[in-house]
Amino acid sequence: MNANETTRGHSFEDYFKRAVNPMVVMSLLLERPKYAYEMTQELKDKTNGEYTMPLLYPVLYRLQKQGFIEEAEKLISENNRVRNYYRLTPLGRQHLEEMKQEYIQLCRHVEDLVDLPETT
Numbered sequence: 001m002n003a004n005e006t007t008r009g010h011s012f013e014d015y016f017k018r019a020v021n022p023m024v025v026m027s028l029l030l031e032r033p034k035y036a037y038e039m040t041q042e043l044k045d046k047t048n049g050e051y052t053m054p055l056l057y058p059v060l061y062r063l064q065k066q067g068f069i070e071e072a073e074k075l076i077s078e079n080n081r082v083r084n085y086y087r088l089t090p091l092g093r094q095h096l097e098e099m100k101q102e103y104i105q106l107c108r109h110v111e112d113l114v115d116l117p118e119t120t
Helices: 010-029 035-046 056-065 090-113
Strands: 069-077 082-088
Touching: 010 035, 010 056, 010 090, 035 056, 035 082, 056 069, 082 090
Parallel strands: none
Antiparallel strands: 069 082
16 A cells, blocks of 8 residues: 555645645736636646646635635637636735735744755
8 A cells, every 4th residue: 555545545736736726726816817728728837737727616616605706707719618707806815915924834834844855
């Protein structure tokens, strides 16, 4: 049995992304409203394809339900697909800043507790 099997199919990366994906999505919406595919492409471009978010819509719906993002508009693309543009709400901007501060603090604590190798 390997280490991943003891976590019942969920890897460290799965748990980490579940925790930080809302912060990532809100950060992608800081500049301007975007539609889901545009966000996944930006994520791919900014991380050279190393950070993916295959379950983006549940994150968007949860953030919308919490009042942190909202639909900005719906447009029809040239190939007749509906594009829902999402934007950050004022409450979302405030929450994002709080999340970023908490993330920094938690990372510092983990670094103090875990003997991490030097990165080059």
